[in-house]
Amino acid sequence: MPSKIPGMDYALNPYTGCSHGCSYCYASFMNRFTGRRESWGSYVDVKVNAADRLRAQLRRPRQGTVLISSVTDPYQPIEAQFGITRSCLLLLTCANLHVSILTKSDLVCRDIHILKDLPSLEVGLTITTPSDALSRLLEEGAPPTSVRLGALAALAAAGLEPWVFVAPLGPYTYPSEAEALFKMIVDAGASSILVDGFNFYPAAVGRVAERLRGDRRGKRFAWALANRDAYRRELTDLVAAQRLPIAISLC
Numbered sequence: 001m002p003s004k005i006p007g008m009d010y011a012l013n014p015y016t017g018c019s020h021g022c023s024y025c026y027a028s029f030m031n032r033f034t035g036r037r038e039s040w041g042s043y044v045d046v047k048v049n050a051a052d053r054l055r056a057q058l059r060r061p062r063q064g065t066v067l068i069s070s071v072t073d074p075y076q077p078i079e080a081q082f083g084i085t086r087s088c089l090l091l092l093t094c095a096n097l098h099v100s101i102l103t104k105s106d107l108v109c110r111d112i113h114i115l116k117d118l119p120s121l122e123v124g125l126t127i128t129t130p131s132d133a134l135s136r137l138l139e140e141g142a143p144p145t146s147v148r149l150g151a152l153a154a155l156a157a158a159g160l161e162p163w164v165f166v167a168p169l170g171p172y173t174y175p176s177e178a179e180a181l182f183k184m185i186v187d188a189g190a191s192s193i194l195v196d197g198f199n200f201y202p203a204a205v206g207r208v209a210e211r212l213r214g215d216r217r218g219k220r221f222a223w224a225l226a227n228r229d230a231y232r233r234e235l236t237d238l239v240a241a242q243r244l245p246i247a248i249s250l251c
Contacts, residue, residue, distance in 0.1 A: 156189025
């Protein structure tokens with residue numbers, strides 16, 4: 001379907017919902033459109049006819065960029081069973097479209113041979129912290145950082161020039177930890193890094209504060225909540241100070 005996201009002409013979401021359960025997720029507002037009573041992050045609905053719908057739309061020549069996905073990670077664990085994303089990618093190998101994929105899952109590596117057949121591709125991994133412990137705390141249903149870094153290395157080894165979205169680089173991550181993460185990303189073979197700050201969406205603030213309760217990171221998070229401009233300046237200065245062999249920028 002057409003997309004309102006800048007730079008993207010179409011958005012393809014093979015699934016609705018998400019099983020990653022990221023505490024900082026701003027997409028939880030989507031729950032009101034699903035008809036589900038469960039909390040966002042605890043369920044995934046499969047669009048079993050997504051490939052058929054895509055096939056029908058591709059009968060008309062189309063140009064531009066298709067984003068996979070705009071709301072729900074296309075490589076949910078259930079993708080290993082249903083293969084909806086894989087089926088859609090196979091159809092796109094015959095389309096004159098630029099495909100943009102963003103995921104937190106190493107399952108993307110299953111489809112490397114298909115990705116290499118796409119006429120035009122950019123593939124990115126979201127990695128938010130250098131610590132497996134912290135990623136498991138805040139992104140409990142997603143693969144931990146070390147697994148994502150392994151997927152990044154595999155994509156790079158395949159010549160796909162993957163990029164990394166560090167989003168959010170939350171205030172619970174100390175600057176020294178962020179610099180360590182940047183180095184890990186470079187060492188794994190990323191082509192570029194894009195950093196985004198924490199979105200202080202009320203529901204996300206509540207969930208993160210709860211998970212960090214009693215932890216020293218909780219105090220730093222509380223500081224940023226009360227001093228958002230100072231947190232943003234710190235983030236801006238941190239990114240500007242990096243001297244990496246690849247491009248790094250801030251949203």
